Amino acid sequence: MSLFLIYALAAVGLFAICLHAIITRSHLLRKILALNMMGSSVFLLLIAIAYRNSVEETADPVPHAMVLTGIVVAVSATAFALALARRYHAETGETELSDGDGST
Amino acid sequence: MDWGFWLPQIMLFSSLIPALVIFLLRDEQFWPRTILNLSASGLKLILAGFMAWGVLAEGRTYEASLPFLHDQELLLRVEPLSLMLVGLSSILWFITTIYAIGYLENSPHRTRFFGFFSLCVTATIGIALAGNLITFLIFYEMLSVVTYPLVVHRGTPEALAAGRTYLLYTLGGGVLLLIGIIWLQVLAGPVEFVAGGTIQFLADDHQASLIVIFALLIAGLGVKAAIVPLHRWLPEAMIAPAPVSALLHAVAVVKAGAYGIVRVVYDVYGLELSRDLGVLIPLALIASFTIIYGSVRALTEFDLKRRLAYSTVSQVSYIALGTALIGPAATVGATVHLIHQGVMKITLFFCAGVFAEARHIHDIREMSGVGRSMPLTMSAFTLGAFGMIGVPPLAGFVSKWHLGIGSLESDQPWVIAILITSSILNSAYFLPIVYKGWFGEPHEDIEGVEAERFQIREAPWSLLGPSLTTAGVSLLAGLLAAWIYSPLSLAEIVANQRIFLP
Amino acid sequence: MDNRDPLSNPGYLVRILSMVLSAGLLAVLIAAVVDLGDEPTGLTARVMEQIDQSGVSHPPTAVLLNFRAYDTWLEVAVLLLAAWGALALRQATRLPEQPQATSAGPVLDWLVRLLVPLLIVTGVYLLWLGTNAPGGAFQAGAVIGAALVLLRLSGYRSVGLLDALWLRGSLLAGFAGFLLIATVLFLAGWTFLEYPPDQAGLLIVIIELLITWTVAVSFVALFVAARPDPDDLNTESEGGHG
């Protein structure tokens, strides 16, 4: 089992766990965290790919750059989601998203 | 200027543009709207006359082909058959506009009414001018939609319910038509209307498909043509104001269906192929059943407009019936009935509207003695009714005559029995109305004091004039049938293009 | 609707189903990963070929700020949007003061005084490092932003109380600077997002500086704006029209 495979399997495992969490955890914070973690799992996979693609000890910089960009994107989205969640909590006092299509 | 290209388009736009402009006017702007309406319908009339002259006297064909899809085009073509419906709708549009202006005086939502009214005519003209199946389909569906606001114009719950039923029927029919057309085009490529048919080359390989497609097309068209059992929307739609009913029945909706059947049988399949596929006899049977059934139902209705509606159900199927018979006289009968039925039925609806408007008469039982105070209206109604029965020299007689001859030509003598039964049933539901109107004792509450019994109190000329005009036309169409500019002569030209000698 | 306590997690059925489906997906993902194998594919070689013309020597930075500068540019826009969205949740155009005005206490005070300069220095260092080693504007911005948040948390209430215009300016700086440079060069006839080889390094540094500042302020803004302003709340549960 190569190093790449170990990291990659860890990444997809994390991804699957986060998927499960997003669905089964109702607390908003946990959902947001799960999403954030999901991003991290993909970044982990990308890093693994970067190292798999190394040429002469230089890791592939493209996945590297993708991770950096992705992190910022993920951070932004997470932060925005958190701001919304706090506002939601302040408005309703709830920590879970209400269901329904808004038709009521 | 290339008239051949522009004329059909101007024909369309001469009602489309006024429609759009009218929508921007306010209800109170009576004169701008009226002037626009009348000048537009006048213009259309002149154009129609010009086209008729060009086609009939000069032997021209006006054709406008516009790219539509990559392999399809919108084809507008003026030839004798399209001229029939064009002429009918331009003339009747003009007359109905005058009538509607009088009828809707001071009633709300006139802007909406006249806007959709003009759109409705645009769609009908489009249907008439359609030179291929897809163009036909486009305007056919457009017609379904633009008539909806007219049907629900009164805005009462009943009107809205009727409107929903109407929409469901017509859109459902549109779906059948659409799938039929697509199927046909998948097999045959773009289908143009050519006298004698264009898809004979499919006969060998796709016989079963062609039969199913034919059934789909006829079912789709049959909804608008009110073929039993797809006719139920028509009596319901009678809730609409009189000018709408008049135009729906005489020109627009039912005629679109019937015209479509004519096109499909003559210009898509062609008589020969239709006969070989064996689809004509079933069509004739269905049409015959509709003719009888509509008449029988009409007997049981006592609301004037509903009775007229069932009469339409019955009468429009004459066109389908004639189409299903093979022979020049049958073709003549079917196509000429397109016009004749329109003129006669619009007369009847005009009169029904006059009765409703001037005397609040909606039920046949209330019509007693109405002929005393409104002899002209009643005369017009009588002419229409007799025309429907097929009494000579009215237009209806000419149609029935040719259909009768056609039935013998095509060796289907039983059709004559249908025609006669229908005529007798028509008499049975029209003559009592005529009788009541002329000979019944007037109701006190309607007619007022005895001294006024013989006083003539007709509706205003804006209502009376159109009724008399169409009544006169339905008389002249029969009386002068042999004249070279009569509908019959036009129908003979149409038939000659499509003649097929077995 | 069901009668479950709305605060509890979904029922067992959902959990089991979710687990089964996630496991299934995991299995497929494993298959995919295994299928990938160990053969390198990637663009390492190409990056190394071209890095000399990029104006920086650290490959990821070259990719980020030159080869794939477009990504980076849009990413700054994402950050801007997030900060902005968070700010737009509030009616006030200015950020609120920290409501709790207590003193942080002597230990924290000392720690903050120690840490903040350190963090700022670290940030600047990271920025400088970015051109030839791991590091760069985002890392630097994050660290500086963290320092500012720390300050605010420990009672320096006015931190982040930028004037509305300045706040906007700071949030925009990174993206706008990037945009300005790119547009001006584009109008001057260069390919869009292409740096003139001689000035590439300089321009990248300028952009990095701006981005660092924007990132820092954005983080603070996000942090501060996330706290809802009681005045903004919809008092009734009518939910409005929308």
Next chain:
Amino acid sequence: MIEAAIWVILIPLICGLAAFAIGGRTSRLLGLIGAGLTTIAAFLLVAEVWVNGVWEYSLGGWEAPLGISLRADGLSTFMIAMTAVVGLGISLYAVRYFALTPGPSPDPSAPLRTGAGRGEKSQATWLPSESYWPLWMLLWASLNALFLSSDIFNLYVGLELLTLASVALIILERERASIIAGLRYLLAAFLGSMAYLLGVALLYAEAGVLDLQLLADAELTGTAVQVAGGLMAVGLLLKAALFPMHFWLPAAHSSAPAPVSAALSALVVKAAFYLLIRLWFEVFEPASSIAVEQVIGVLGATAIILGSFQAIRQARLKMMIAYSTVAQVGYLFVMIPLAGSFGDPQDVWRFEAWTGGLYHALSHGFAKASMFLAAGVILSSLGHDRVWNLAGSAARFPVIYLSFGIAGMSLMGLPPSAGFVGKWLMLTSAVESAQWWWAVILLVGGLLTAGYVAIVLSQALQRDVEIDREPDPIPRIMTLSVFGLAVLSMLLGLRAAEPLEFLEIGAPFQTLITTVEE
């Protein structure tokens, strides 16, 4: 060469940023200028592509695979042009829409709306109208960027940009319902992005490139690619709100302000759709299978049926329109099995279905924008949008309902609307490929659409009932933009030959297209 494609991204960005920086009333002006210039640029691009064919551009001079390429083929340009026209209509509408609700309103009986009268303070406040313009410009720019990008990772960034701009717009008026809806949307879209991103990672790991054209040329197959395809598809389906992943859409689209709802339903959903189409028929073409395509088609069909039924059942107009979007998205995805690998890959009908689906997207864009804008007028003028209580309102704003009806025709696929063209092509394709079940679904869906459109019109056409107060006059520009969009959805059906030909530029199925032309 003016490189109009660059400008369709740059102009809205510049205007948006300027609007953001300056704020106040100027933002509206800047937004309008941006909308106008972007539209001009978009049509310059159309002209350029029409004349010169596919336009390609390496950003920063770095050729793919190293750099990021922009590519404007028929499809991209088609989407950009649609965005431009719809966007222009929305912008014109928004000018007066937000002016109708000027911050703290002095008049308590004013028709609207949120924020108004609440939390009035001495300090400067963010007005929805002020945030609207920059955010809207950014949304527009991100749409254009998405349509032009030829790099799958860049597309991810673009998607996120789009999502965040959308969410920021949804919560523009800071109402509780819209905040909940925005949050749900954000989380859902985030989830979709993650699935997409994982797919990107797998694709890169397999192919070592990120450029769409290079990936397409590589004709990738293999487990990893297939898994990547599935992941990216499901992520994008979530973002496109295909049933049963539509749960976020009705709330989000109905609770936003009308111009935002219009943009979301007409354009944003299409972006995910566009991306999926692009990937599916270019990158994953060799890896795809009939079964997958049929599954997507089944989801689309279910969306058509259930979405339409849900729309009929809605009590509020905007919810009805939102559910209509759920149904219409279903139409778009029925295109996948039709244009997919069912039957002989060399059959022309695949291309017909492809163009049909895209034309449907176009028609839906115009029609749905018009509908949401119309609903906005009704809502702000009547103070409510309860379908049950619309009686008589057709007499008050006839043109609005006329537009609603025309747009409805387009959604139903009635000729001569653009929707008809799309439906016609898809139906032809379904019949030709003997996948008659899709034809049935398309037709039934049309009837169901007629169902809810007719309900609205039928309510509105009811005879006048007493209304508490005379509705406020509608600014003419709003009426015109509603009407204009509806009419466009009709006119595009009358003359579809050129747009369809345009779609052929650089389209997949090049071999099929040539057979068509022979």
Next chain:
Amino acid sequence: MIAHLWLVVLAIPLLLALMIPFGGQARRLACNLLPFAAVPALLAAIPRDTIDAGYFDWLLLGSWIGLDQTSQIFLLLTATLWTVAGFYARYYHMDDPEIHRFAFFFLLTMTGNLGLIVAMDVVTFYTTFALMTFAAYGLVVHTRSAAALRAGKVYIVMAVIGEGFLIVGLIAAAWSSEPFELTTLHMEAIRQGILDSPYSNLIIGCLLAGFGIKAGSIPLHIWLPLAHPVAPTAASAVLSGAMIKAGLLGWIKFLPIGQTELVGWGTLLVALSLTAAFFGVLIGLTQDDPKTLLAYSSISQMGFIATVVAVGMAAPDAWEIALIGCALYALHHGLIKGALFLGVGVAHEVGHDRRRKRILLAGLTLVAISLAGAPLTTGALAKSALKEGVYIGPGGWSVWLDWLLPIAAIGTTVLMGRFLWLIWRHEMGHVEHGQFRGMAIPWGMLVLLAFPIAWLAPAWYGLDVSAAVAFEPANLWTSTWPVLVGGGILAVLWWQIARTPREISPVRVPAGDLLVPLEWALARFRPPEPDEVVPRPPDPVAALSASWYGLFAEAQTGSRTSRFSDWLVRWDVAGLFFLAVGLALVSLMVWW
């Protein structure tokens, strides 16, 4: 060009009729011009050598209009009668508030009646025939009495049935005449066509029946004894005098009589006609109303004529002669019957004036014995002309006819006796309109003119029969003895009645005879009553539309929320769907 004059002749009454609905001056003018409407037609009937036929290629389906010899005689009769009746009606309806209605229908009926005589093609004929038929309805029901309305109903039903028969026959005939040439509708072509037609028996049957209804042939006569008497007297006169001949003219014009042997049809017709000749007399004798009696007399007299038509059918060679007999007899009967009907009207005006009554009875006796065929009368001339044809008829027939016809003449004599008796004992005193002079003058003119017209007609029109025939001794005798026998019977009856004056008629057959059981039978199959609600069959599409709307209405009123849709948008459910779809897509892509 002359042919165009026919159109003018027809247009005059038509235009006058059309003026009436406009009311006011136009209406008054039309009513005043009523008597003159048929004058142009009368002028047109002036005998000429040439047959002025014209083809109008714009009228109807292409119209042939003109007069042949036979038609000229019919036109003479018709125009005379209508003119006289017009004058008569002008006074008869002097105080009628609804004179305009009468005038309207009178003029329209006139147009039709004149038109069908000049029509030479099948469509024009049918058109004018229909015009006459339907317009006459207005005349029948003019008084609006219960009897008139019942008669009107029977009339219109029979008329519609008749039109139905006719149109079937005519369409089939027209088709047969020239299958692909629609303009060949000339009666010559039609006659030829019927012979060649595969449907020739159908056509002949339909035409016989269709025209037979108008001609009062048994058993289609049932409307006639009801309708003729209830109409205003002027209308009765033209109904029974002129319009009844339209059916006869139809037979003559369109049946291929004289071209081939139609023995079967001829036998049928002769049987029915002879039955009619006796039946009319017998039933007529039981009638109390002089007008009903005259109507039955018409049935009987038309039976005479139809007998000759039947002879022509059975023996083509006889037709040339028989046709002349038919025409002459029709002329004679029309004029005489018109005079008789008008006389009945005059009888209501005599009041207490005995002089007037004597004039009336004298005039009526003159025309009555003429109808009975007394020597030197027009009746004698007509009968002898008729017999000419019968003698040439098929072998065997003449034997029967030779003694059956005189017996019928005896019957006629008796019938006329009873008529005169009814008039004579008519209550004096009551004056209906007070227009004796105005009504008696037209009547008197007709009485006086009937004889010269009938006598001179053969010479005018150059017929092969001369009036002198009637004066030949042999004919004198044959025409005398039936009248004498009839007179004898009358005398016996007179004596009988004088003894028991209250017994007028031992049996009473209600007018319309066969109609009575028929009406009884039909009463079982009445159409729905107006107030009866006929349930409409259910409409599945409307039900669908209602249920779809119900779906909407339900949600609006909040009576039901959709659990399913709420369930669908739950986060966990949607999340599971996301997982499921994702798994499905991924695994299907990999493993399918």
